[in-house]
Amino acid sequence: xxxxxxxxxxxxxxxxxxxxxxxxxxxxxxxxxxxxxxxxxxxxxxxxxxxxxxxxxxxxxxxxxxxxxxxxxxxxxxxxxxxxxxxxxxxxxxxxxxxxxxxxxxxxxxxxxxxxxxxxxxxxxxxxxxxxxxxxxxxxxxxxxxxxxxxxxxxxxxxxxxxxxxxxxxxxxxxxxxxxxxxxxxxxxxxxxxxxxxxxxxxxxxxxxxxxxxxxxxxxxxxxxxxxxxxxxxxxxxxxxxxxxxxxxxxxxxxxxxxxxxxxxxxxxxxxxxxxxxxxxxxxxxxxxxxxxxxxxxxxxxxxxxxxxxxxxx
Amino acid sequence: xxxxxxxxxxxxxxxxxxxxxxxxxxxxxxxxxxxxxxxxxxxxxxxxxxxxxxxxxxxxxxxxxxxxxxxxxxxxxxxxxxxxxxxxxxxxxxxxxxxxxxxxxxxxxxxxxxxxxxxxxxxxxxxxxxxxxxxxxxxxxxxxxxxxxxxxxxxxxxxxxxxxxxxxxxxxxxxxxxxxxxxxxxxxxxxxxxxxxxxxxxxxxxxxxxxxxxxxxxxxxxxxxxxxxxxxxxxxxxxxxxxxxxxxxxxxxxxxxxxxxxxxxxxxxxxxxxxxxxxxxxxxxxxxxxxxxxxxxxxxxxxxxxxxxxxxxx
Numbered sequence: 236x237x238x239x240x241x242x243x244x245x246x247x248x249x250x251x252x253x254x255x256x257x258x259x260x261x262x263x264x265x266x267x268x269x270x271x272x273x274x275x276x277x278x279x280x281x282x283x284x285x286x287x288x289x290x291x292x293x294x295x296x297x298x299x300x301x302x303x304x305x306x307x308x309x310x311x312x313x314x315x316x317x318x319x320x321x322x323x324x325x326x327x328x329x330x331x332x333x334x335x336x337x338x339x340x341x342x343x344x345x346x347x348x349x350x351x352x353x354x355x356x357x358x359x360x361x362x363x364x365x366x367x368x369x370x371x372x373x374x375x376x377x378x379x380x381x382x383x384x385x386x387x388x389x390x391x392x393x394x395x396x397x398x399x400x401x402x403x404x405x406x407x408x409x410x411x412x413x414x415x416x417x418x419x420x421x422x423x424x425x426x427x428x429x430x431x432x433x434x435x436x437x438x439x440x441x442x443x444x445x446x447x448x449x450x451x452x453x454x455x456x457x458x459x460x461x462x463x464x465x466x467x468x469x470x471x472x473x474x475x476x477x478x479x480x481x482x483x484x485x486x487x488x489x490x491x492x493x494x495x496x497x498x499x500x501x502x503x504x505x506x507x508x509x510x511x512x513x514x515x516x517x518x519x520x521x522x523x524x525x526x527x528x529x530x531x532x533x534x535x536x537x538x539x540x541x542x543x544x545x546x547x548x549x
Numbered sequence: 550x551x552x553x554x555x556x557x558x559x560x561x562x563x564x565x566x567x568x569x570x571x572x573x574x575x576x577x578x579x580x581x582x583x584x585x586x587x588x589x590x591x592x593x594x595x596x597x598x599x600x601x602x603x604x605x606x607x608x609x610x611x612x613x614x615x616x617x618x619x620x621x622x623x624x625x626x627x628x629x630x631x632x633x634x635x636x637x638x639x640x641x642x643x644x645x646x647x648x649x650x651x652x653x654x655x656x657x658x659x660x661x662x663x664x665x666x667x668x669x670x671x672x673x674x675x676x677x678x679x680x681x682x683x684x685x686x687x688x689x690x691x692x693x694x695x696x697x698x699x700x701x702x703x704x705x706x707x708x709x710x711x712x713x714x715x716x717x718x719x720x721x722x723x724x725x726x727x728x729x730x731x732x733x734x735x736x737x738x739x740x741x742x743x744x745x746x747x748x749x750x751x752x753x754x755x756x757x758x759x760x761x762x763x764x765x766x767x768x769x770x771x772x773x774x775x776x777x778x779x780x781x782x783x784x785x786x787x788x789x790x791x792x793x794x795x796x797x798x799x800x801x802x803x804x805x806x807x808x809x810x811x812x813x814x815x816x817x818x819x820x821x822x823x824x825x826x827x828x829x830x831x832x833x834x835x836x837x838x839x840x841x842x843x844x845x846x847x848x849x850x851x852x853x854x855x856x857x858x859x860x861x862x863x
Contacts, residue, residue, distance in 0.1 A: 322789075327790075327822070329788065333647070333672055334672045334673060354785055355784075355788045355789060356764075357756045357757045358648045358759055359672055359673040359674070361648070361755065361756040362756060364755070365755070365756035441678070442671045442676060442678055443671045443672040443676050443679075444668045444675065445670045445671070445672055450670075450764060451764075451788050451789060451791070452788070452791035452794060453765070470669075471667065474643065474765050474766070475641050475669060475765060477765070477791065480791040480794055481798070484799075488799060508641070
């Protein structure tokens with residue numbers, strides 16, 4: 236039996252210790268701990284990496300602290316538009332949803348699209364129709380109402396700004412540089428890796444904008460021959476750079492290790508074009524990388540037989 | 550001054566000579582000729598590859614024979630949902646739109662998203678709102694009503710099938726295996742390449758399904774260091790395989806030529822997972838490849854100083 240491993244993130248950006256209260260920090264750490272444990276319990280019982288990344292992301296979606304699911308930020312018209320994607324590294328099957336509303340756990344909808352439809356990507360109201368046809372759990376607007384998020388929208392509207400933020404305590408300028416997305420990658424004892432990503436997008440966003448989170452190859456990718464990746468960052472740059480698949484290709488075609496490939500993409504190629512953010516990465520040997528080029532990234536990792544590591548700052 | 554070159558496609562699939570009338574074939578050939586000439590006139594006057602691919606795709610979008618723009622197939626609820634994306638190889642800037650309705654030329658909206666917004670991808674009604682804010686040309690439902698497409702929808706509904714088809718004359722089984730998408734790649738005399746793709750998706754599609762056409766890295770990619778690619782095929786497989794960027798990575802990281810990379814992806818990797826379709830590809834030296842693993846692909850290419858080549862079958 237091989238060993239299992241899992242890593243998760245709760246977003247990256249200008250997360251500064253000077254702006255964090257001990258109480259808030261402890262809540263974030265607890266949220267990360269709960270999520271990674273939700274994945275771990277599956278892996279240690281010989282469950283699949285797909286089940287584990289879904290469970291970890293569901294936990295983060297259910298936590299109002301993180302910008303995904305319940306804690307999703309508000310769009311310009313006061314709604315929550317949710318994006319998510321999931322991929323398994325053994326069959327290269329994938330599912331994704333963009334701009335869906337009132338779905339409690341978008342990551343589970345992405346998985347249902349992968350498993351119960353012929354499609355990979357569904358958008359907007361059409362995706363909600365599919366969700367209804369398969370008895371997905373919906374939640375009304377009040378479930379998604381988080382006061383801190385609502386305050387962020389009012390703040391953003393004052394300057395007509397679009398915030399990538401997922402935190403309420405910093406000022407507007409800093410809020411613009413926080414990338415609220417959650418995600419997980421895992422290796423199961425059967426040797427298969429998987430990746431999952433979910434987000435509420437940008438505060439005050441207009442025009443049905445989607446970032447990299449629902450894009451297979453950009454925000455999410457998994458392939459047993461190389462790696463599983465879940466990204467968080469300024470989505471436009473991550474799409475143009477096809478970040479997740481780029482790391483896979485650097486390993487497959489150039490022979491780089493997981494660490495070398497992550498360094499190349501996150502610390503060189505993305506920095507060069509001004510693409511701020513980070514990602515969690517795993518390979519089929521259980522190596523884990525958690526690179527980011529921003530001030531901080533909410534993240535946690537765990538390997539079979541070792542303790543949980545939870546980190547926020549550099 | 551370098552030489553220019555351009556290649557276009559009007560979809561791939563089970564396009565059989567035995568099912569084509571001489572009249573129909575001549576209409577398709579004329580449509581391809583008009584489109585490539587719309588791009589050529591820009592390139593030979595030292596215009597940009599970006600302008601050329603947009604002009605070629607607009608011409609195909611305006612032609613009811615092809616499944617994009619005016620000739621888009623009908624969704625299950627009798628609408629036309631349009632996807633498009635565009636990318637320039639010098640700056641790696643990109644724009645894309647998914648599931649927009651009543652926009653006359655989705656490729657020009659994708660370009661406007663690239664040039665007039667901070668975003669790369671917009672979806673559905675939000676994208677239409679953006680389009681209105683920048684005075685995009687809209688057309689009412691009657692513009693998009695093409696009898697042959699409407700007949701296809703009725704045919705598809707009989708069996709609850711979802712057709713990737715863009716042609717009206719074959720039977721239902723064959724219709725399922727036609728991938729109606731249009732696209733163009735070009736090299737301008739300044740040495741820059743660009744790619745553009747546009748589609749009306751699948752006949753009788755439900756649930757806001759999107760294929761690879763609006764996905765940067767999957768259906769469209771351009772990078773002066775490697776290649777510009779526009780795909781047409783069974784979109785789900787093209788997304789999972791990150792087809793366009795895979796060809797770029799095989800060139801950049803493994804040192805393959807454009808032809809070798811196209812062969813590897815279209816004739817080996819896609820065939821292995823059952824992914825039917827094709828693509829048009831160009832590199833910064835003006836090499837052109839038009840690979841497909843289906844029965845046929847509507848396609849045309851042209852190099853500075855040489856005549857237009859127009860092809861349909863193998």
